[in-house]
Amino acid sequence: MKLQGEHFTPREVIRLMVNLLFLNDRNILTQEGIVTTIYDPACGTGGMLSLAEEYIKELNQNSKPVVFGQEINPESYAICKSDMLIKGQNISNIKxxxxxxxxxxxxxxFDYMLSNPPFGVEWxxxxxxxxxxxxxxGFDGRFGAxxxxxxDGSFLFPQHMISKMKRDDGGSRIAIVFNGSPLFSGSAGSGESDIRKWIIENDMLEAITALPDQLFYNTGIYTYIWIVTNYKTPERKGKIQLINAIHYYKKMSRSLGxxxxxxxxxExxxxxxxxxxxxxxxxxxxxxKRKLEVDGKExxxxxxxxxxxEDFGYWRITVERPLRLNFQVSEERIAKLETETAFVNLAESKKRGGVALREIEEGxxxxxxxxxxxxxxxxxCLYKNRDEFEKDLTDALKAADVKVSAPLKKAIMNALAERDETADICTDKDGNPEPDxxxxxxxxxxLKDDINEYMKREVLPHVPDAWVDESKTKIGYEIPFTQHFYEYVPPRPLEEIEQEIKDLEEEIQGMLEEALKL
Structure with missing residues (x-):
């Protein structure tokens, strides 16, 4: 296993990662005297590097795998260097x-990279x-995406590793373990979504494999192996494979954490x-499909x-509806005016002494x-047109010889307004509807859908006056893995549930009778 702070990676998970990483390159790895470089940016005690080296040696005894790694934990670093020294590797490659x-x-x-970065650790x-x-x-560094x-800093690792991909000589392949968060966390425009977007739009995400739960020593959550590469085989170009391997496990005779x-x-x-x-x-x-045992049934x-x-991309659109307001100078709405900041500030002063008292009184x-x-x-009088009310308001203030600032006038309008679906649409100076x-x-x-067609089909039949603010449209990416592999579990028969309730009632009744005898 690999020690990474408090993060252990089971040997069988590493073996699976190595299998997926090297499978498509077996013909390359069996070439006479082939030299390959392998890197783990959070190498722990070197478990992943060791298994990767073993795999290549099993394929080709004449190959020359060279491993590289870096580790932040001093104890793990020391163990890793010692192990690499025993295996005949250049320990100066471990940083x-x-x-x-x-x-x-x-x-x-590097030719190949693999890692199991910490899950949900702040950076x-x-x-x-x-x-x-x-x-x-930006993109001249490691974190441009x-x-x-x-x-959660786990998404920093794939960017760091992608920056170390070979651009020539056949490119590079990466295997990295994540929890579920990197699949979907963050909406369009967020850092996580933009990182997914960058990886997918550059056609680097090859496959994601969902693993069973309770595989790791310090967490029982589901985990996922991402395969990232910059040289997909022709049939995989523009494609992403999702593998549902959550049922591929066996129960251990004894739990370990x-x-x-x-x-x-x-074995x-x-x-x-x-x-x-x-x-x-x-x-x-x-x-x-495969025939598998699920909940005791094949x-x-x-x-x-x-x-x-493109199946994992989407437009994040902002749907606006027009602002419709009525206006009325009722005592209830005038009372609301007394809570408006611009109105309240009239009777306040930052000065001291008599000057302050005079300003407060004037206010x-x-x-x-x-x-x-x-x-x-x-x-x-109930106004259903904002322009008409504003004109009459201006005339009333002028007739009373009351001068107000623009912010104060806006506060007055806000206090006297209420939303009203039957009122006229409020428009800006160019005559365009204002959004509510x-x-x-x-x-x-x-992404494969047309925004206008979507609006006609899904939105406008319910709210005909809605529109899309195109200036706010963003592109996002997420991978709803469980949604694509949802397995329907039918409810138990009603008769079975009823019988279970009756049995419980009888059991409770019996317990009560026994208690009364005591």
Whole structure:
């Protein structure tokens, strides 16, 4: 296993990662005297590097895998260097320090990279350094695609690793373990969504494999292996494969922390589940099915689906509806005016002494003058056109010789207004409808869909006066993995539930009778 702070990676997970990483390159790795470079930016004690080296040596004894890594934990770093020394590797290739602030292998590129970065760990300590690189270097640095939330820095790792891809000589391949968050966290325009967008639109995401839960020693959550590459095979170009491997596990005879399950490797005479998952990946079939045991019953389960890159993209559109207001100078609405900041500030002063008292008194007089001027418009008159009301308001203030500033006039209008679907639409100086921020809504429209057609089909039949503010439209990407592999579980028969309730009632009744006898 690999130690990474407090993060352990089971050996069978590493073996699966290595299988997926190297499967399509077996013909390359078996070439005589082939030299390959392997890198882990959070290498822990070197478990991933060791298994990757072993795999290549199994394929080709004459190959020369060269490993590189970096580790922040001093104990893990020391163990890793010792292990690499025993294996005959160049220990100067193993660097110590924080990968993001002190890249010990700057400007290096590698054939293969794999890692299991910490899940959900904040990166506040390296924020200044990473943000400076992002802002000053952009895509000339490592983090040009975007920055994730401070609470979870896992998405910094694939960007760092992609920056170390070879652009020539066949490119590079990456295998990285994530929890579910990088699949969908962050809406369009957020750092996470922009990172997904950059990876997918550059056709680097090859496959994602969902693993069973309770595989790891310190967490029971579902995890996912991402395969990222800049040289897809022809049939995979523009495509992403999702592999549903959550049922490929066997129960352990004894739990180790949160680890209660393991992926079978065939050593106990049972099916080799690692090889089966690898085979599913290699076959690259859409809607591929396997007969698997689910909740004690054998059934057909879809284990692989193939999607176009664009299937995971969407337009985030802002749907606006027009502002409609009525206006009335009732005592109830005048009372609302007394809560408006611009109106309240008339009777306040930042000065001291007599000057302050005089300003406060003058302000109170102006407040009363405004209210009296408003009352001349009549409490029974309900305006349904803002322009008409504003004209009459201006005339009433002028007749009362009351001068108000633009912010104060706006406060008066706000206090006397109420939303009214039957009122005229409020327009700006160019005659365009003004949006009602309270009615503003957002919709996600698939990239393969047409926004105008979507509006006609899904929105306008319900709200005919709605429109899209195109200036706010953004493109986002998310991968709703569980949605694509949703498995319907039918409810239990009603008779079975009723009988269970009756049995429980009888059991409770019996317990009560026993208690009364005591």
């Amino acid at each position: 110590f320090g924080n990968t993001f602030t002190t890249d010990g292998l700057a400007h290096e590129t 506040k300590k390296v924020l200044t350094y990473v943000k400076n690189e992002y802002e000053k270097k 975007g920055l994730p939330r401070i609470s 949160n680890k209660r399950n393991e992926i079978g490797n065939g 106990d005479g049972k099916p080799n589940q690692i090889e089966e998952i690898t085979r599913i990946y290699g076959e690259f079939q859409h809607n591929a 059934q057909d389960v879809i284990v692989s689906k193939i999607f176009d890159n 109170k007089e102006l407040q009363e003058s405004i209210k009296e001027a408003l009352r001349t418009l009549g409490a029974d 921020t309270d009615l503003r809504d957002y919709e996600n429209v698939a």
